[in-house]
Amino acid sequence: MKQFQAKTMVWLLILALCVTMTATGCLRQAPGETPEEGAETREVDVVVIGGGGAGLAAATAAAEKGASVILLEKGAFLGGNTILAGGAFNAVNPELQKKEEINPALMSELEELLEADEEEFGDFAETLSVLKEQIREYIDSGETSLFDSIELHMIHTYLGGKRTDLEGNEIASDFELAKTLCINAPKAREWLEEHGVEFNDQIGTVLGALWPRTNNVVGGGKSYIDALSQAAESQGVEILLETRGRELIVEDGRVVGVKAENADGETLVFRANKGVVIATGGFGANPQMRAEYNTYWENMPPDMKTTNSPNITGDGIEMAKAVGANLVGMGFIQLMPSSHPETGSLFSGVWGSAETQLFVNKEGKRFVNEYAERDVLSAAALEQEDDLFFIIADQQIVGDRDISDLLERGDVYQADTLEELAEKIGVPPENLVAEVEKYNSYVDNQYDPDFGKENFGNRIEVPPFVATPRSPAVHHTMGGVQIDTQARVLSEEGQPIPGLYAAGEVTGGIHAGNRLGGNAQADIFVFGKIAGESAAEGK
Structure with missing residues (x-):
């Protein structure tokens, strides 16, 4: 009887601890998280997993905040999916858009929005009301140059992403994340230019963008990678290629590092005093995950080709899931x-x-x-x-x-x-x-x-x-790790997981069920920069 009471007390203490952790953002302890004995261990402020656009933006931004940074890239070279992209970047750009004349079709779209019912726009209802006032002022002014605004970009992101899957599940963009994206996209473009990225002087409409707000980078996606890799290295970021993140290390309810594997199969341990940023992309090159999660496409062939790098296999999603991260929108997959x-x-x-x-x-x-x-x-x-x-x-x-x-x-x-x-x-x-x-x-x-x-x-x-x-x-897996506006990864209870951040296609919720053409580049650089800064500052 005493042995039973003792065991009961132990389990009650464990239950109390879990309740306490839930209140502060419960973090699941995955098997094998304790660093292996004898493994090479490095210690820095911030570890970034993934060397595409989001990862390089995070590493650069963290270093610019004074943090010591190591970036781990699974492949033999930097770039991820970004280097394969055309580089179309959606951002409101009054300077260039003023040079374009609005055509009757675009004016008709604005007039249709004036007739839209706010009650059908959920969290975006107030944004629509503000947009209507902007449109009325624009029409009354007799202006003929192209109209655009942050609010219109937000509404397009909402309308472009609101979808229902085969099971009747409806999804729409997270309001705060969409707002953060659209407000910060012009600032992210300026930040990229400060780091050597060159855009041409024309505004276009990339396929699936809905509106002429596509800023076109000179040299395609490779230009982003070239500029930010140079910026990161100039800030002292250490970049390790052919080094794959395998597991997150958790101690006392906080992510404190990453267990990785190099090209020789050796285990390496990277401890992060301030934070870990996951920027590993989606799972477009993982047919098994596509088949497991897809609830949107009834006739998507299992062997369908992908536009993605072969390294984009959902690693970061699985690592985050193992420590209790909440996943959102996983059933929605965008095809190009x-x-x-x-x-x-x-x-x-x-x-x-x-x-x-x-x-x-x-x-x-x-x-x-x-x-x-x-x-x-x-x-x-x-x-x-x-x-x-x-x-x-x-x-x-x-x-x-x-x-x-x-x-x-x-x-x-x-x-x-x-x-x-x-x-x-x-x-x-x-x-x-x-x-x-x-x-x-x-x-x-x-x-x-x-x-x-x-x-x-x-x-x-x-x-x-x-x-x-x-x-x-297969082009973009819409679902992923849930984050807040500071790029902190959220637990299944909706609380920030201490020490863990994410940016880019590894996340979900920003674009909901379908991403507008040109919004991905804006996303990876807006939230990549935010993730790096948040990690460096320990937010």
């Missing part, structure tokens, strides 16, 4: 409609901004509004024969670009007439010619009775003509 059919690559093709694009299937027929969100475009593409379509362009889009390599590899097809182009890509010539003629009439009238496209670029009429074959591929 315009990917290489054989490799999943984002590039190796010819097209302009969303306004200029014309999609046709293997019958030479249009099948979707090319200006729509990415999940809408992908769903439409998956209904076509072989999940395949072609982006049709002309010399106005090609410009002075040398596409000889693309032609030689068979990534694009070119011909002097639409009939010849149709023969090369195997579609009925009469269909393609008729479809382009019809589309050009829609451009002339700025009206698309077939699919409701409202934003148009140039007519497709200047030879030679070009066709780029495309298919959907």
